[in-house]
Amino acid sequence: FFVVAVQNTLAVMKGSDVDVSLLSNIVYSVTEESSPGTTVGNLAKDLHLDVQETLSSRKARVDFEGTRKRYCDMKLNTGDLVTSEIIDRESLCGKKPSCVLKVDLVLENPLELHHVSLHIQDVNDNSPKFRENLIEIEISESAEKGNRFSIEQAHDADIGQNAVQRYNLQKNDNFILAVNNNKLELVLENKLDREKQKELNLLLTALDGGSPQRSGTVVIHVTVLDANDNAPVFSQAVYKASLPENSPPDTVVIKVSATDADEGVNGDVTYQFGHVPDEDVNVFSIDPKTGEIRVTGVIDFEERSSFEISVQAKDGLGLTSYAKVIIDVTDINDNAPLIYLKSLTNPIPENVSPGTEVGIINVQDEDSENNRQVRCSIQQNVPFKLVPSIKNYYSLVTTGQLDRELVSDYNITITATDKGSPPLSSSKTVQLSVADINDNPPVFEEQSYSAYVTENNKPGSTLCSVSARDPDWRQNGTVIYSLLPGEVNGAPVSSYLSVNGDTGVIHAVRSFDYEQFRSFKVHVMARDNGSPPLSSNVTVSVFISDVNDNSPQILYPGPEGNSFMTELVPKAAHGGSLVSKVIAVDADSGQNAWLSYHIVKSSDTGLFSIGVHSGEIRTQRDISESDSMKQNLIVSVKDNGQPSLSATCSMYLLISDNLAEVPELKDISYDEKNSKLTSYLIIALVSVSTFFLTFIIIILGVRFCRRRKPRLLFDGAVAIPSAYLPPNYADVDGTGTLRSTYNYDAYLTTGSRTSDFKFVTSYNDNTLPTRMRVFTFIKLSLNFINRV
Numbered sequence: 045f046f047v048v049a050v051q052n053t054l055a056v057m058k059g060s061d062v063d064v065s066l067l068s069n070i071v072y073s074v075t076e077e078s079s080p081g082t083t084v085g086n087l088a089k090d091l092h093l094d095v096q097e098t099l100s101s102r103k104a105r106v107d108f109e110g111t112r113k114r115y116c117d118m119k120l121n122t123g124d125l126v127t128s129e130i131i132d133r134e135s136l137c138g139k140k141p142s143c144v145l146k147v148d149l150v151l152e153n154p155l156e157l158h159h160v161s162l163h164i165q166d167v168n169d170n171s172p173k174f175r176e177n178l179i180e181i182e183i184s185e186s187a188e189k190g191n192r193f194s195i196e197q198a199h200d201a202d203i204g205q206n207a208v209q210r211y212n213l214q215k216n217d218n219f220i221l222a223v224n225n226n227k228l229e230l231v232l233e234n235k236l237d238r239e240k241q242k243e244l245n246l247l248l249t250a251l252d253g254g255s256p257q258r259s260g261t262v263v264i265h266v267t268v269l270d271a272n273d274n275a276p277v278f279s280q281a282v283y284k285a286s287l288p289e290n291s292p293p294d295t296v297v298i299k300v301s302a303t304d305a306d307e308g309v310n311g312d313v314t315y316q317f318g319h320v321p322d323e324d325v326n327v328f329s330i331d332p333k334t335g336e337i338r339v340t341g342v343i344d345f346e347e348r349s350s351f352e353i354s355v356q357a358k359d360g361l362g363l364t365s366y367a368k369v370i371i372d373v374t375d376i377n378d379n380a381p382l383i384y385l386k387s388l389t390n391p392i393p394e395n396v397s398p399g400t401e402v403g404i405i406n407v408q409d410e411d412s413e414n415n416r417q418v419r420c421s422i423q424q425n426v427p428f429k430l431v432p433s434i435k436n437y438y439s440l441v442t443t444g445q446l447d448r449e450l451v452s453d454y455n456i457t458i459t460a461t462d463k464g465s466p467p468l469s470s471s472k473t474v475q476l477s478v479a480d481i482n483d484n485p486p487v488f489e490e491q492s493y494s495a496y497v498t499e500n501n502k503p504g505s506t507l508c509s510v511s512a513r514d515p516d517w518r519q520n521g522t523v524i525y526s527l528l529p530g531e532v533n534g535a536p537v538s539s540y541l542s543v544n545g546d547t548g549v550i551h552a553v554r555s556f557d558y559e560q561f562r563s564f565k566v567h568v569m570a571r572d573n574g575s576p577p578l579s580s581n582v583t584v585s586v587f588i589s590d591v592n593d594n595s596p597q598i599l600y601p602g603p604e605g606n607s608f609m610t611e612l613v614p615k616a617a618h619g620g621s622l623v624s625k626v627i628a629v630d631a632d633s634g635q636n637a638w639l640s641y642h643i644v645k646s647s648d649t650g651l652f653s654i655g656v657h658s659g660e661i662r663t664q665r666d667i668s669e670s671d672s673m674k675q676n677l678i679v680s681v682k683d684n685g686q687p688s689l690s691a692t693c694s695m696y697l698l699i700s701d702n703l704a705e706v707p708e709l710k711d712i713s714y715d716e717k718n719s720k721l722t723s724y725l726i727i728a729l730v731s732v733s734t735f736f737l738t739f740i741i742i743i744l745g746v747r748f749c750r751r752r753k754p755r756l757l758f759d760g761a762v763a764i765p766s767a768y769l770p771p772n773y774a775d776v777d778g779t780g781t782l783r784s785t786y787n788y789d790a791y792l793t794t795g796s797r798t799s800d801f802k803f804v805t806s807y808n809d810n811t812l813p814t815r816m817r818v819f820t821f822i823k824l825s826l827n828f829i830n831r832v
């Protein structure tokens with residue numbers, strides 16, 4: 045075979061039967077009957093395309109227009125265009141002088157179309173053929189020298205040189221052959237003599253110009269008759285008719301007629317078809333009597349747009365003549381456009397930018413001219429449009445942002461309408477799904493969450509639950525909850541709370557103590573399972589409510605039995621004088637810490653009263669001589685909780701004005717002697733102590749003097765034994781109740797406080813007059829000595 049590849053140039057095809065093609069496309073040439081797989085040309089090379097990358101990534105492929113067969117294919121790995129079946133030029137193009145197969149090379153992204161014209165070269169694969177093996181002619185012996193007798197020409201499906209070129213008549217005495225103007229005639233050279241030869245056989249050979257040469261023969265059997273005659277004569281050498289396609293059977297196409305000058309049987313003309321290609325045999329019929337040609341088969345413009353038929357007129361004596369009938373089929377808009385989906389990206393990720401090409405559509409209409417013009421459209425209200433591309437290609441592109449959470453799939457109906465009259469249309473529905481992208485973070489249903497829990501809760505109890513929604517698909521929308529790391533009171537939040545990752549239910553990990561803290565905040569994160577994951581967080585505030593789980597703590601006086609706690613009451617005290625104050629705190633809060641004071645027992649009812657909320661002990665009347673020197677009170681302190689908790693303390697009061705009376709403190713059961721001895725002992729001890737104290741003061745003095753800025757805290761404002769005061773001890777509030785801070789526990793366990801005394805200058809002076817404090821100090825010392 046013979047292959048020519050011409051690109052962007054003038055392609056001068058072999059012989060005069062092929063036009064000079066000025067095409068800005070690729071022209072290849074292939075001989076017919078080449079075996080499948082024959083390489084026609086290398087498209088990659090001729091288009092300067094990179095074989096490895098471009099061809100497959102751009103989905104290169106060949107498309108055919110109009111025909112339903114695929115004649116060739118492209119090898120993606122080499123870029124070769126190869127035939128995929130045997131191409132028979134004769135069935136494809138018939139007698140057309142040039143046989144061109146149009147092939148489109150389609151590349152996507154961007155869409156690119158290259159025309160490839162495949163010229164099918166003829167090979168001499170058909171021999172000249174006469175319609176019959178034997179031609180009968182009857183010639184009168186009176187026929188004159190030079191008379192001509194038509195013979196039907198031989199037919200050769202090939203074209204050009206491969207078609208019939210010449211005829212050869214076997215040597216004989218009477219006839220020679222005349223070939224001109226596409227007419228084949230026997231010319232009588234020597235008169236026939238029936239008496240000498242009644243009949244004769246002539247061998248006629250038709251030869252084509254192919255190489256190797258092919259030939260066909262026919263035997264012409266001449267019967268010599270007695271009489272002479274005229275052959276029929278057609279009214280036209282060529283008849284032309286135009287026939288709309290789809291004409292029903294029996295439609296008269298044209299009527300041919302031939303006349304014969306003879307009379308009688310010799311003038312009876314009958315008609316029949318001469319050479320008819322095999323495929324046209326059943327399409328038309330000819331009425332032998334009238335010469336009417338009628339439709340008997342299917343006329344499809346798309347299959348055959350014209351027919352060429354030879355008709356024969358024969359008179360009764362067998363003289364014939366021939367004419368040609370050319371029937372042009374006219375197009376009717378009988379083919380709806382066809383929509384081909386050439387490529388489609390499905391599903392489309394929802395984050396593609398507007399204007400992304402998601403599909404390529406090709407429309408074809410087999411009709412011609414206007415019937416072939418196609419308009420394409422898609423329905424409104426979808427974020428897609430059709431963009432006309434080259435020729436009959438359209439790109440389906442997005443026009444807006446897609447959101448799977450709003451619309452997850454589209455049915456796009458593409459409608460193609462041709463411009464025929466009436467127009468035909470067809471439609472095709474393309475289903476497109478939108479693929480998920482993790483573009484939505486989980487969103488909590490509430491801005492923040494609050495949980496209320498009463499203290500002393502059980503570990504593991506449920507506090508509340510949080511919930512977040514994520515509209516994404518599958519794992520991109522699966523929400524997992526977790527606690528964000530953080531600290532509450534210096535401890536990791538996870539030691540307080542836990543959250544169920546799947547349900548968002550929050551549990552307490554430990555029992556909470558309102559007295560330690562009343563509320564805290566944690567952050568809970570909701571995260572989806574996408575990659576990368578998206579998250580959001582929310583604040584959960586936990587409010588702990590109080591339970592009356594702490595009894596009042598009496599700070600002053602100290603625990604029962606501690607005889608340090610004795611108050612001196614001046615004898616001259618008037619009614620209403622403040623004598624002492626019971627100080628108590630309650631670690632709870634609110635009603636649970638609202639304390640009330642009551643005297644539950646006193647040695648002289650009516651002498652002292654206590655402020656229900658202040659805890660102040662006052663004389664109710666003036667002290668009189670008859671009052672006992674020693675007074676005992678038992679005070680109960682209750683909180684207001686449900687049920688209420690209480691504490692009691694004893695208070696020892698001594699009605700006395702001076703220290704001399706101090707010995708009377710002793711138990712009355714002591715005898716005189718004993719007391720005298722004790723007095724000495726006391727004096728001795730006081731002396732020793734005084735000496736000792738003086739000594740210490742001197743030492744301290746010396747030490748302080750050494751320091752630059754000596755500062756004596758011992759400014760006389762003595763107060764409460766500090767060991768009983770919480771470190772963050774607050775002032776007495778309006779209700780007379782002492783508020784403590786939450787670290788009450790801490791205070792209870794503090795062991796580092798070794799000093800027995802603390803000098804609190806801010807302490808309310810009303811409660812204990814300075815004078816009394818000095819007394820108290822001495823009194824305490826004496827009590828100490830006494831015990832010793």
Ligand SMILES: *[C@@H]1O[C@H](CO)[C@@H](O)[C@H](O)[C@H]1NC(C)=O
Binds near residue numbers: 453454455
């Ligand atoms: C698209 O068409 C299919 C099948 O005809 C149907 O099941 C589906 O519901 C349609 N979708 C939309 C969004 O109309």
Ligand SMILES: *[C@@H]1O[C@H](CO)[C@@H](O)[C@H](O)[C@H]1NC(C)=O
Binds near residue numbers: 479481517518519576
């Ligand atoms: C989730 O989103 C990612 C991109 O964010 C995507 O690649 C993946 O296919 C999505 N998963 C599902 C199940 O849709």
Ligand SMILES: *[C@@H]1O[C@H](CO)[C@@H](O)[C@H](O)[C@H]1NC(C)=O
Binds near residue numbers: 528581582
């Ligand atoms: C939690 O949310 C806050 C406010 O919305 C933000 O500032 C912070 O970065 C978030 N933390 C995490 C770990 O996502």
